[in-house]
Amino acid sequence: MHERFDIFSGSQSNPMWLEAADGLNSAVARMEQRARKNPGHYFVYDADRQSVVASVFTDGYGVAETATAGPKGVRGKCKTETRQKITKQRSA
Secondary structure, eight states: OOOEEEEEETTTSEEEEEEHHHHHHHHHHHHHHHHHHSEEEEEEEEEETTEEEHHHHHOOSSSSOOOOOOOTSSSSBBOOHHHHHHHHEEEE
C-alpha cells in the first residue's frame, strides 16, 4: 500500500493545500508539474512524519530547484503552527 502525501503551494508558514497523491514519486511529479504550469514555491508534506519531504521553486523559466528529503525532512520538522494550518486545511 502506498503512503499518501499532501501537495501545497506557498511557504510553510502560509501553506495552501492543493491535492493529495499516492506515493512519494507521484507526489513529487505532480508538484513539479504544477510548478511548471504556475511558477512559485511548492512542497510535499508527509502527515505521518509531520515533515516536508520534497520542495520545489520555479521562477517562470522552468524548475529552478527540487529538493527531496531524508528522514528528517527537507528542513527538519515543520513548526507546530504550520502543522496546525496544514491539519486545518486537510480537514476543510
